[in-house]
Amino acid sequence: MAKPGRNDPCPCGSGKKYKQCCGNAQNVAIAPPGGRSSPAAAPRTLAAFQAAAQLFQAGQLDQAEAACRKILQNEPNQPDTLDLLGGIAHALNNHERAIDLIGRAIKSAPSRVIFHFHLALAYTAANKLDEAVACYQNTLALQPDLAEAQNNLGVILRQQGQGEKARACFQHAIAAKPGYAEAHYNLGRVFKDRGKWAEAAQCFQKALSLQPDSLNAHLSLASAQITMGMFDEAVSCYEKILSLHPGYPGAKVLKLLAMPLILPSKREWIASRREEVSRQLEEFRAQGLRLNDPYKEVGICNFNLAYQGLNDRELQREIAQFYLHACPQLDWTAPHVGKKPLAGKLRIGLCSGFFYNHTMGKLTQGLIDKLDRSRFEVVVIHSTPGKRDPMSQAIDQAADLAVRLPADLFAAREQIAALELDALFYPDIGMDPLTYYLAFSRLAPVQAVSWGHPVTTGIPNVDYFLSSRLVEPEDAQAHYSEKLVEFEHLPSYYLRPQPVKNLGRAELGLPAETRLYVCPQSLFKFHPDFDAVLGELLRRDPEGTLVLISGSNTHWDVLLQQRFAQAFPDVADRVVFMHRMPNASFMAMLAVADAVLDPPFFGGGNTSYESFSVGAPIVTWPGPFMRGRVTSGCYQSMGFTDLIAHSNEEYISLAIRLAHDSEFHHYCKNEILQRSQALYENSACIKEMEDFFHHAVALATEKTSGL
Secondary structure (H helix, E strand, O other): OOOOOOOOEOOOOOOOEHHHOOOOOOOOOOOOOOOOOOOOOOHHHHHHHHHHHHHHHOOOHHHHHHHHHHHHHHOOOOHHHHHHHHHHHHHOOOHHHHHHHHHHHHHHOOOOHHHHHHHHHHHHHOOOHHHHHHHHHHHHHHOOOOHHHHHHHHHHHHHOOOHHHHHHHHHHHHHHOOOOHHHHHHHHHHHHHOOOHHHHHHHHHHHHHHOOOOHHHHHHHHHHHHHOOOHHHHHHHHHHHHHHOOOOHHHHHHHHHOOOOOOOOOHHHHHHHHHHHHHHHHHHHHHOOOOOOHHHHOOOOOHHHHHOOOOOHHHHHHHHHHHHHHOHHHOOEOOOOOOOOOOOOEEEEEEEOOOOOOHHHHHHHHHHHHOOOOOEEEEEEEOOOOOOOHHHHHHHHHOOEEEEOOOOHHHHHHHHHOOOOOEEEEOOOOOOHHHHHHOOOEOOOEEEEOOOOOOOOOOOOOOEEEEEOOOOOOOHHHHOOOEEEEEOOOOOOEOOOOOOOOOOHHHHOOOOOOEEEEEOOOHHHOOHHHHHHHHHHHHHOOOEEEEEEOOOOHHHHHHHHHHHHHHOOOOHHHEEEEOOOOHHHHHHHHHHOOEEEOOOOOOOOHHHHHHHHOOOOEEEOOOOOHHHOHHHHHHHHHOOOOOEOOOHHHHHHHHHHHHHOHHHHHHHHHHHHHHHHHHEOOHHHHHHHHHHHHHHHHHHHHHHHOO
8 A cells, every 4th residue: 555655644634744643653643432543545445445434424334334345355454444344343232243353453553552442442342341451551552641541441440449540540531631521520430439529529520610511420429419418519410410401310310319418407307308209209100200220310229218217118118119110121020030949059149239348248248158058059249349358359259159240230130130049138228229229120039138228128029128126126017118027136147356456545536534425326327316315415424525436528527516516505515526547446446435325216237246346335225216226136135235225314324324433334344245245156147047048938939839
């Protein structure tokens, strides 16, 4: 092929001279992502290629393919034509053929950056992410400042759980192309994954300054604002979305279901808000509102409802019924359900997005490891890429099979269906959107949930809620849409935490000359009705300081401080917020507390297990729902009930006695240390779980056989 002269215009269309563009190996021309460059070829070949490319751009794929094949009859290895033909295969979802064709183009012209970029796109579409990463790395080896390649590589690395490497990619993309809105948006998603919500919000706002109508950036900004406790700002953001994208149904649902993370002081507001949700959901149904994919279009799971101190069963049911009406395909049944007979080992899947060093990992690691392998085959299902740490590795190694789902509802449920499970156990539903929407499908004959997020789901295809008589009130079934199963033991084989080094107050940054009332719960667990109790406690003990743990976002601290200033202005200055700390320091702080306080409406779970392992005495006041009764259930399991209060007056009195009566404090601590082993590594709970699943699967099989 004849080449242009060094001073001729480059045939790629860049507007540069050939010597400054394709003729310079160090400065290869890059077509826009997804586009194709024109070959440096003879005029006849160039004209034919440009005609084929125009057909491709016009969507006339058959004609474009025919034109490419005609070029290849004369020049079988013409690289740009092979690349374009690969692009056509890519557009037709024939990704393996696209990979082959673009790979042949690279063999003919290995220094062409755009070919490596396109091959990475084809591998990504084929879900061969490791190969895509290698192709993007090859692309960047040829042109390190190609922002689109940096961005796309970062997207994959984030999907693979390599957040720090992804962050570096997005920052490189922004440095190369400061006005690249997509890279700012993706950098925000990395910060969001790491719980750095303020930084995430800044990135989303920057993306919006560059692309004001970006739906994804607006949705992510509103989500960040909700999480930061900026409820009014989030509602305004949803209203902005509706003005820019009036046909987007997800924004209507998101605006309606938005709830403040730190509750306002007036309980009446909570009831009014919930009534509005119920009323508006009925209107949506009457209007025929439709959702194609609730996971992508809405993507929330009613997390904040559980902290409002009310029975959530009916509202959760109404929300679930709305979703089923708006998206009937949510109610999908795996092909094997109702067909597979009960025989041999049961295959049980455990599905969560938190199988790592997280409360859920701690609550379920022992169960996964200890289920009897003569009776069960255990499959761990990660619903998100999640964090890969020593605990997640141990969980995967303990399982017979570990799988990670794609961030796609319909593909994820197909992947679970292919496992042909006898039972599917969600340790938590309500914290991860993908597990919430997966639970609408019938993916196994038996489907159960437990106390990882201790509230009912309202979802018809979740059959059972696994709990314990130790933590449930007498009327507990009225709180659940699922059939409540009350085990004799707490439903967790919890590994006893490792001993921690004793640290003094000074080392922990705690006040020295004061009585420390430590309430180590997430700030959204502080219900407004608990404020008066805390205020009265501080009034009765002038030497007392209430110690809380700062939220993952400092705005939570501000909102709670403002609420306390209204509820007990005379003593609010004796509330101290400690910075979040490593787990060993956290447990050492519990050990030096004069009294640990358990909120009544949504109390400790994992925190209580950790507290009891160091003998920390917790004053608890069982609330009306299981989520406020776990600590008292732990005490009952230990056979020690001296610190269970039954009124606000008794709660305050017990706390003050613990803080001032050293003999009583020492007695309680010793009793807890001696008795607490009953909480840890309790094989009886494993046996109860095993027997339950065998019975439930047998019952489901019997019902199916009788139809």
